[in-house]
Amino acid sequence: MSGQTHERAARTDDRPDSRPETPEATGRHPSLDPAGPATSSISPVPSPGRPEQPGPVDEQATSKVPAQSRPTERLTTARDALGTAAGSNLTDRYVLRQRIGSDPAAGAEFWRAEDTMLRRSVGVTLLRRLPADDRSDDPEGTARAGEMIVRALRSGCFEHAGSARLLDVLSAGTHGLPADVLGAAVAEWVPGRSLAETVAEGPVRAQRAAKAVESLAAATTAAHQHGLVLGCDHPQRVRITPDGRAMLAFLLPRPSVSAADDVRGLGGLLYGLLTRRWPLSVADAARAGLVAADRTPAGRLRAPSQLRPGVPVELDTLCMGALGQAGEGLGRVHTAAALHRMLGDIVAEDADQAFFPPVHDGAPSDPDDVWQDSDRLPDTRNDPQRRRNLRMGLSVLAVGVLIVLGYLGVQVGALFGGSGEPPVVLPPAASVPAGPQGPAGPAVAASPVQAVSVQVFDPAGDGDNAAAVDQAVDGDPATSWSTSRYFEPFPALKPGIGVMASFDSPQPITRLTIDSATPGTVVEIRSAPSADASLAQTDTISTATLGAGETVVPLDGARPTGNILLWITTLGANNQSAIGEISFERAVQ
Structure with a gap:
C-alpha cells in the first residue's frame, strides 16, 4: 500500500498546482473533460521549442504520505524515467528527441521523434496515466487509452493536406513499449513553427491568418464528413508550416472531444493569430507559452478588432461566431463546413483585390508582399543628422563655387589687364x-x-x-x-x-x-x-x-x-x- 502511495506522490512532481481549475479558467466545460477538474493542471509552462521540465512537488498531495515514503527531488519512479525522457526507445524503432508539449486533459505528451528504420523525423503522441486515474474506476487508464487508440485506428484511412498523416499506432502491451506508456500514435512530422513561435515575432496579417486557418478548416470539414474529429482545440497540437498553412501535427484527441470543440478550436486558432492571445483554456495557453485572452467584467471575450484596430469586420465576426461569442443579431458558426466556406470567400475576395493596397491592420508587411507599408520608411524630414549633413554639403559647395569664381576673376583680369601683351595660348598636343x-x-x-x-x-x-x-x-x-x-x-x-x-x-x-x-x-x-x-x-x-x-x-x-x-x-x-x-x-x- 505504501508503494502505491509512494508512486502516486511521485507523479505529483509534474503538477505545479494541485487545485482544480474552474470552467472559466480552462475554457472547457467539466462535462467535456474526461479526467475531471483535477486533471487540468498537470505540468508547468514549457518554453516554445524546448522540452517541458517537471515542476515542484505538490505539498498538499505529499502531506498525506508518511514521511518515510515521501519522494525527494533526486528520487523518481521507474515509470517516470522509462517512457518520457529524451533518448527513450519505443518498440526499438522510434527514439524520442524533443518534447514539444502536452495535453493533460487527454493524458497526452507531444514529442518529436526519429524513425530509426526510415531515418526521418516523426511526431509521436504518447498516452500516459492521469493523476485522476488512481481515483477512478479505471485506475490504470487503460479504458481511456483504449478508446483513444480505437478512434485512431478508425482514422487510419483519413488523409488530408491540413492534417499530419497517421503512420503507426502502438497500443498498450506492444513489445518494446515502456510500462508507463498506455499507447502512442506516430504521424509524419510537420515542419515549421508552433503557434506561440509564430505570433512571438508580432501580429500576423489578417489575410495571412485567414489563409492559414482555411487549410485546417478544410481538413476538419473532411474529417467531420467521415464521422471523425481532430481535436484542434489545443494550441500545441497545431503547427504552422513554412508556407503559412496551419496543420494538425499531433493526433489522439481526448475521448470527449466533439465536432463543436473542433469548430471552437478553429475559431481559437484564428483569434490567436489575429491577437496573439489564446481564447480557450487558460491552462492550455500558459502551457503553450501564450497569453490568455482578455475578457470583459461580464466574462465575454473581447473581439479581435477591439485589441487590434484594422481587423476586417468579416474576420472579426467569423472569429467570434466560431467561438460562440457572437453579439446581438449575429448567429453562431456551428459547423466546420460553414467556417471553411466563409474563410474561402474572404481569401478569394482578397485575391480579387490584389491590385489595390490592403487596409492597414496593424501588422507590418512581409518582405515578399507586393504592397509595402509606406510608414515603414524612415521619416527624415526632421532628422538632425540629415540636416547636419545637408548643411555641410551646402558649405562645401559654396566654397567650391567661390574658388571657381576667384579663378575666373584672375583669368579675366590677366586677359584685360597687365602689360597689354596677348596671353600665351598653348596649342593642343598633336598626333x-x-x-x-x-x-x-x-x-x-x-x-x-x-x-x-x-x-x-x-x-x-x-x-x-x-x-x-x-x-x-x-x-x-x-x-x-x-x-x-x-x-x-x-x-x-x-x-x-x-x-x-x-x-x-x-x-x-x-x-x-x-x-x-x-x-x-x-x-x-x-x-x-x-x-x-x-x-x-x-x-x-x-x-x-x-x-x-x-x-x-x-x-x-x-x-x-x-x-x-x-x-x-x-x-x-x-x-x-x-x-x-x-x-x-x-x-x-
Whole structure:
C-alpha cells in the first residue's frame, strides 16, 4: 500500500498546482473533460521549442504520505524515467528527441521523434496515466487509452493536406513499449513553427491568418464528413508550416472531444493569430507559452478588432461566431463546413483585390508582399543628422563655387589687364605621324634618363606578360615585351593596356623613343601622379602611331613628371603589340 502511495506522490512532481481549475479558467466545460477538474493542471509552462521540465512537488498531495515514503527531488519512479525522457526507445524503432508539449486533459505528451528504420523525423503522441486515474474506476487508464487508440485506428484511412498523416499506432502491451506508456500514435512530422513561435515575432496579417486557418478548416470539414474529429482545440497540437498553412501535427484527441470543440478550436486558432492571445483554456495557453485572452467584467471575450484596430469586420465576426461569442443579431458558426466556406470567400475576395493596397491592420508587411507599408520608411524630414549633413554639403559647395569664381576673376583680369601683351595660348598636343622620326623641334640640349623602372598597367586584367616587362628598358632591342593576342580589338574586351614608367625623381622629359616591331599600334603618352594611379587620374600629353622600328615622340619638358604611362589603345597586326625598347631623354639646364 505504501508503494502505491509512494508512486502516486511521485507523479505529483509534474503538477505545479494541485487545485482544480474552474470552467472559466480552462475554457472547457467539466462535462467535456474526461479526467475531471483535477486533471487540468498537470505540468508547468514549457518554453516554445524546448522540452517541458517537471515542476515542484505538490505539498498538499505529499502531506498525506508518511514521511518515510515521501519522494525527494533526486528520487523518481521507474515509470517516470522509462517512457518520457529524451533518448527513450519505443518498440526499438522510434527514439524520442524533443518534447514539444502536452495535453493533460487527454493524458497526452507531444514529442518529436526519429524513425530509426526510415531515418526521418516523426511526431509521436504518447498516452500516459492521469493523476485522476488512481481515483477512478479505471485506475490504470487503460479504458481511456483504449478508446483513444480505437478512434485512431478508425482514422487510419483519413488523409488530408491540413492534417499530419497517421503512420503507426502502438497500443498498450506492444513489445518494446515502456510500462508507463498506455499507447502512442506516430504521424509524419510537420515542419515549421508552433503557434506561440509564430505570433512571438508580432501580429500576423489578417489575410495571412485567414489563409492559414482555411487549410485546417478544410481538413476538419473532411474529417467531420467521415464521422471523425481532430481535436484542434489545443494550441500545441497545431503547427504552422513554412508556407503559412496551419496543420494538425499531433493526433489522439481526448475521448470527449466533439465536432463543436473542433469548430471552437478553429475559431481559437484564428483569434490567436489575429491577437496573439489564446481564447480557450487558460491552462492550455500558459502551457503553450501564450497569453490568455482578455475578457470583459461580464466574462465575454473581447473581439479581435477591439485589441487590434484594422481587423476586417468579416474576420472579426467569423472569429467570434466560431467561438460562440457572437453579439446581438449575429448567429453562431456551428459547423466546420460553414467556417471553411466563409474563410474561402474572404481569401478569394482578397485575391480579387490584389491590385489595390490592403487596409492597414496593424501588422507590418512581409518582405515578399507586393504592397509595402509606406510608414515603414524612415521619416527624415526632421532628422538632425540629415540636416547636419545637408548643411555641410551646402558649405562645401559654396566654397567650391567661390574658388571657381576667384579663378575666373584672375583669368579675366590677366586677359584685360597687365602689360597689354596677348596671353600665351598653348596649342593642343598633336598626333605624331608614323615613321622612323617625328617632326624636328627646336634644338634643346638633352641627356638620357638612366634610372627607369617599368610595370604593366592593366586596370581591367591581370597584366599581360608582366614578368617580361623589364625587357622594354634593358637597353637591348633584341628583347621585347608584348601583349597577349586578343580575339577582338580594343575596346571589345578591355579599353587598353599600357606600360607605366617611373623615375627616381620628377624629370623634364623632352623626348621619348619607342622601338616596336608591330606598326599600326596607337599609344597615348600620359603623365601620372603616381605609379599606382588610376587611368582617370592621368593626363594625356601626346599621341603616337608606331611605325616599324623607332618612333620618336617629342614632349614638353616644361612640366617635370615622375611617372609616364604608355597607354596602348589600338593593337597592331593580329591584335597584338610588342615594344622592344623605350628610352627617355630629359632637358639639360
